[in-house]
């Protein structure tokens with residue numbers, strides 16, 4: 001943890017962070033669940049689909065992406081965007097390389113995201129996780145998040 005620094009996203013981080021995220025979501029991905037049920041759709045696998053979520057994060061607010069790095073090497077990130085009118089700070093994605101997990105870096109990234117929201121005068125933060133994501137469930141509740149709903153993702157073959 002001591003050697004990890006935190007900084008704002010730079011365009012040169014894009015491909016590496018996208019890769020880190022896709023690798024990290026193996027086993028906790030809705031897109032992967034879709035593929036398990038239906039196979040590849042339109043010639044694209046779940047990794048391609050999940051990777052596009054990072055492209056969306058960058059398009060929406062590149063300055064809202066906080067990068068964890070060791071030296072110049074990105075090791076993970078948290079993405080955020082702010083709905084000022086609605087008063088909610090959103091956290092779409094959070095990922096770390098396996099070697100950097102379990103040392104408090106994920107917790108620190110969430111704390112930095114929450115601080116960004118507070119600094120912007122935002123009163124509430126929102127994050128989602130899958131039921132099977134044990135670390136997500138325990139980390140977010142320990143940081144003050146309270147469960148308000150559960151969602152089911154349905155997909156139909158046409």
Ligand SMILES: CC(C)(COP(=O)(O)OP(=O)(O)OC[C@H]1O[C@@H](n2cnc3c(N)ncnc32)[C@H](O)[C@@H]1OP(=O)(O)O)[C@@H](O)C(=O)NCCC(=O)NCCS
Nearest residue numbers: 024094095096101102103104105106107129134135136138
């Ligand atoms: C989620 C993620 C970023 C967390 O980062 P991390 O640096 O490993 O997390 P931290 O070390 O800050 O600690 C997480 C907390 O969860 C706990 N935890 C870790 N593994 C756990 C498990 N399998 N079950 C329950 N709790 C667990 C830790 O004990 C810690 O709690 P503590 O601070 O009270 O000791 C990282 O695990 C990851 O990249 N996971 C894969 C992608 C992912 O699931 N992203 C989130 C999707 S919603």
